[in-house]
Amino acid sequence: MKKLGKIAVITIKGNLLVRAAKPKQFNMPVVNEQIKYVGKIVDIIGPADNPYIVINTKNAETKVKIGEQLYLMEEQVNKNNEKAKIHPTKKEFMKYKSSKKKR
Secondary structure, three states: OEEEEEEEEEOOOOOEEEEOOOOOOOOOEEEOOOOOEEEEEEEEEOOOOOOEEEEEOOOOOOOOOOOOEEEEOOEEEOOOOOEEEOOOOHHHHHHHHHHHHHO
16 A cells, blocks of 8 residues: 545545645545545646545545545555556455455
């Protein structure tokens, strides 16, 4: 997991705006400190050197607050115990999360 940034704004529609140091890729899953799925990156707005990341919370597992630190789920360990960079769907993320609890 890599730090994404802290929540700056929660919109009326429920999207989150997070101030990030560097732009990230679209559709990457975002989690909170408890590794609960918060949403995915849907847009990047603002200045290029200090953008806001827009996160869609449509399928979120938990509620979040302004100022809460969010993280990117970038890596997953595959069957050979090697790290592989992925961009999972929520279903794949939930499967990965449940397999970590069993260990």
